[in-house]
Amino acid sequence: MTNYKSLYQEVILDHNKKPRNYGTIESPSHHAVGHNPLCGDHISVDVVLGDERINNIAFQGESCAICKASASMMTTAIKGKTRAEAETLIQEFLAMATGKLSHDACPNIGRLAVFAGVSDLPTRVKCAILPWHTLSGAFNAVATTSTEAEQDPMHAPIGDA
Amino acid sequence: MSASQTTTKFQSTSAFDVERIRADFPILKLTVNDKPLVYLDNAASSQMPQQVIDRLVRYQTTQHANINRAVHYLSEIATSEFEEARRKLQRFINANDEREVIYTSGTTDSINLVMHGYGRKFIGAGDEIILTTLEHHSNIVPWQMLAEEKGAKIRVVPINDAGELLIDEYEKLFNERTKFVGVTHVSNALGSINPIKEMIAFAHARGVPVLVDGAQAAPHTKVDVQDLDCDFYAFSGHKLCGPTGIGILYGRAALLENMQPFKGGGDMILSVTFEKTTYNTIPHKFEAGTPPIAAAIGLGAAVDYLSEIGMDAIAAHEHALLKYATEQINTMPGVRVIGTAEHKAAVLSFAVDGVHPHDIGTLLNQEGVAVRTGHHCAQPVMQRLHVPATSRASFAFYNSMDEVDALIAGIRTVQKIFT
Numbered sequence: 001m002t003n004y005k006s007l008y009q010e011v012i013l014d015h016n017k018k019p020r021n022y023g024t025i026e027s028p029s030h031h032a033v034g035h036n037p038l039c040g041d042h043i044s045v046d047v048v049l050g051d052e053r054i055n056n057i058a059f060q061g062e063s064c065a066i067c068k069a070s071a072s073m074m075t076t077a078i079k080g081k082t083r084a085e086a087e088t089l090i091q092e093f094l095a096m097a098t099g100k101l102s103h104d105a106c107p108n109i110g111r112l113a114v115f116a117g118v119s120d121l122p123t124r125v126k127c128a129i130l131p132w133h134t135l136s137g138a139f140n141a142v143a144t145t146s147t148e149a150e151q152d153p154m155h156a157p158i159g160d161a
Numbered sequence: 162m163s164a165s166q167t168t169t170k171f172q173s174t175s176a177f178d179v180e181r182i183r184a185d186f187p188i189l190k191l192t193v194n195d196k197p198l199v200y201l202d203n204a205a206s207s208q209m210p211q212q213v214i215d216r217l218v219r220y221q222t223t224q225h226a227n228i229n230r231a232v233h234y235l236s237e238i239a240t241s242e243f244e245e246a247r248r249k250l251q252r253f254i255n256a257n258d259e260r261e262v263i264y265t266s267g268t269t270d271s272i273n274l275v276m277h278g279y280g281r282k283f284i285g286a287g288d289e290i291i292l293t294t295l296e297h298h299s300n301i302v303p304w305q306m307l308a309e310e311k312g313a314k315i316r317v318v319p320i321n322d323a324g325e326l327l328i329d330e331y332e333k334l335f336n337e338r339t340k341f342v343g344v345t346h347v348s349n350a351l352g353s354i355n356p357i358k359e360m361i362a363f364a365h366a367r368g369v370p371v372l373v374d375g376a377q378a379a380p381h382t383k384v385d386v387q388d389l390d391c392d393f394y395a396f397s398g399h400k401l402c403g404p405t406g407i408g409i410l411y412g413r414a415a416l417l418e419n420m421q422p423f424k425g426g427g428d429m430i431l432s433v434t435f436e437k438t439t440y441n442t443i444p445h446k447f448e449a450g451t452p453p454i455a456a457a458i459g460l461g462a463a464v465d466y467l468s469e470i471g472m473d474a475i476a477a478h479e480h481a482l483l484k485y486a487t488e489q490i491n492t493m494p495g496v497r498v499i500g501t502a503e504h505k506a507a508v509l510s511f512a513v514d515g516v517h518p519h520d521i522g523t524l525l526n527q528e529g530v531a532v533r534t535g536h537h538c539a540q541p542v543m544q545r546l547h548v549p550a551t552s553r554a555s556f557a558f559y560n561s562m563d564e565v566d567a568l569i570a571g572i573r574t575v576q577k578i579f580t
Contacts (some may be wrong), residue, residue: 008524008578016579039519039535040549062549064517065579124523 003022007117007124013075016065021058021075028056034134034145036126041067045134053082059134064127066118071131073112083139090132097128173438177478179561182470185210186559187473199564199571204508204555205350205533206399209463213402214293220455225453229428240361243454246461247444253464254394255385256411263417263444264452267408268376269299271395272343274447275372276303278342278420279393280401286312288340291369293318293326294545295348295355298538304343313340320545324351324500331360335367342371346378347414350400350539350553351500352508353482354378358389365390370416376400380557381479381506383472386411403463407456410447417443424449447521475558479507482556486565499551508555510537513572516579520551524578528571 035042043061047054057079059071074093078086085108092106099119101104103109118128137145183189188208191198200208220242226235228243244259251259265271280303284290284402290304294317304391308315316339318331326344342364347354361371372393375384379396380406386394393416412420422429424439426449431439442445467475485507490496495514522534536543543549554568 008520013579040543041517066520121523124519127519146226 007115007121009114011111011114012065012069015069015072019059019068019072021072021079022060023058024060025056025058028058030138030141032134032142032145034130036063036067038126039064041114041127041130043067043071043131043134045071045131045138047135047138049083053080054078054086057135059131060128063130066115066124066127067130070115070128073114074131074135077110077112078135086135087139090136093132094129097132098130099124105107164394177474177481177558179478179559182559183561185212185466186510187211187214188195189559192550193529193531194527197567199528199530199567200566201554201556201560201568202498202531202533203380203557203560204400204537204553206405207380207402207557208559209402209404210466212400212466213459213462215403219457220458224458225455228454229445239454242458242461246458249461250409250462253384253468254379254409254411255387257387258414259416260443261411261417262449263410263412264457265395265400265408265410265447266406266453267397268374268395269408271408271410272300272372272374273303273535274423275395275412276307277423278447279370279416280304280307282311282419282421284311284340288313289316289334289336289337289338290314291316291318291331291334291339291344291364293331293343293344293355294320294541295324295326295351295353296343296345296539296541297349297374297376297538299376300343300372301541304341314338317541318344318357320353320542322546323502324348324353324542324546326355326360328356328359334361335369339364339367339369342369343374344371345363345374345376346384347375347381347506347508347578348500348502348538348539349377349508350542350551351502351510352377352505352555353500353502354382354504354506357391377506377508378490380467382476392416398460400464401460401463402466402468403460404453404456406453407460407573409460412443414443417447422446422449426450428452430500470558478558478561479556481563482560482565483507483509485562486554486556486568489565489569490572492567493572493576495576499546499548509537509554509556510551511554511572512548512551513575513579516575518552520579521552521572521575523573524573525568526572528567530568532568 005131007100025046029049033044041063046058048056057075089108095101096103096106097118102112103116115128186208224238226239228240228500247262248259251262316334319327364371370392375394375396380401391504392413399405429441429446429449431441499510518534535550
């Protein structure tokens with residue numbers, strides 16, 4: 001069985017404690033709010049997309065460490081990329097986190113490989129992918145997105161009682 | 162550890178042979194992440210002793226057929242065991258009459274049965290239904306559906322910061338339009354034990370029937386429906402060391418007889434023509450189709466098992482676990498108990514400063530400790546107490562003081578990782 005502690009590595013704990021690009025941007029070109037109704041977590045993502053590149057990006061919200069670190073590292077990875085590069089990275093991250101691709105098979109994943117272990121934790125995958133879903137929603141002008149949305153490949157209920 | 166805490170710990174273990182009881186539960190021998198399993202998610206579902214597992218195997222290997230139908234040997238024995246289990250459950254809750262014990266698929270099904278069978282017939286436009294902030298979603302949503310259908314209104318009893326119902330406010334909610342009360346016996350999210358006997362008496366003085374959601378109470382305390390004088394009492398088998406897919410609705414016979422059937426089908430009829438169908442008598446009127454026979458018989462074995470240990474002994478041991486765990490948590494900086502009602506069942510919801518419950522749940526699991534994290538299907542309570550979610554340890558009589566220590570050590574590990 002996976003050592004879950006490996007997920008809580010120094011880099012994730014650090015981004016949770018000191019999230020980068022945390023806050024909002026006054027007039028973003030793209031904006032979306034993501035929500036995980038199962039745990040109540042929610043984050044907002046603001047993007048300033050220039051002619052060629054993502055000039056600025058910020059996030060804000062209430063969430064667990066996995067979600068917050070994922071969002072923080074997403075913003076540092078995305079800033080300065082073209083939209084096409086960002087979309088590729090979103091696809092790679094979602095594929096890695098959901099266990100469809102190993103991190104070795106994701107050429108652009110870089111330090112985000114620390115989230116590979118989340119694919120062994122079905123109840124925590126949604127925490128890691130919420131920021132990426134939200135960014136994707138912002139690019140596609142979907143104002144609010146949810147981990148429970150019908151089109152979500154991870155759409156599946158988590159237990160109740 | 163102080164001397165007084167040590168005393169608390171060992172007094173209760175000597176009075177109750179928890180190791181002997183644990184030996185009855187094969188699943189408790191599991192290891193998770195190379196650590197002994199510490200199962201503290203009993204409010205979600207309890208584990209099953211070998212005695213109940215054996216009863217299921219015996220039924221399935223020597224007694225199974227459909228009930229209430231054929232004249233052959235197996236059908237007769239299955240029917241008789243199924244009805245014997247009903248009488249065991251009748252005794253378990255001290256119902257006056259076995260016809261008042263209806264098999265359902267669980268608490269949710271029981272509440273929906275009352276909503277459809279009683280609510281749709283007797284609650285109309287402008288009528289009011291009283292519920293409480295502490296309800297599980299399963300005792301909220303069916304009534305909202307009814308209110309929407311009929312144009313009825315839901316009134317909600319508030320709680321204080323400790324998670325106790327404000328009884329003065331409850332009494333003020335009554336008026337001539339009040340037609341029904343739904344209240345949980347024990348809060349699943351906080352463990353608060355509600356003063357339901359007094360609440361029922363108050364409602365009855367105004368001619369209003371009361372449904373009690375007993376899902377969290379039946380496993381932990383002696384339930385006497387005649388003493389409570391409730392009209393309906395709903396609970397689930399799988400929280401009571403029994404199988405999933407079986408639950409009970411107790412209903413007062415006079416009310417059940419006047420209610421509409423919930424589901425139509427076989428077994429719930431006396432005669433059927435295309436012109437007219439005559440419904441069966443209670444409880445069969447509410448048991449359409451082939452029921453979960455094995456599960457019902459397994460639940461009968463489960464309440465035998467619990468009765469042999471004694472519900473009072475179970476409650477005392479669980480109370481000792483809760484007291485010890487609460488004392489330990491109260492000594493830990495940065496950890497606070499959510500729900501501090503004076504009267505509590507063995508549910509311990511807590512928050513750790515700066516750590517999200519989901520992270521706590523994942524890291525405790527790494528230590529082999531199973532707790533529930535989230536809103537516990539009780540979002541109104543969470544909103545009222547201004548917490549998005551909590552971590553919840555819920556104890557059963559087979560938990561030990563050492564397992565409380567494992568929980569506390571696990572929380573310390575979480576805090577260490579997050580500092």
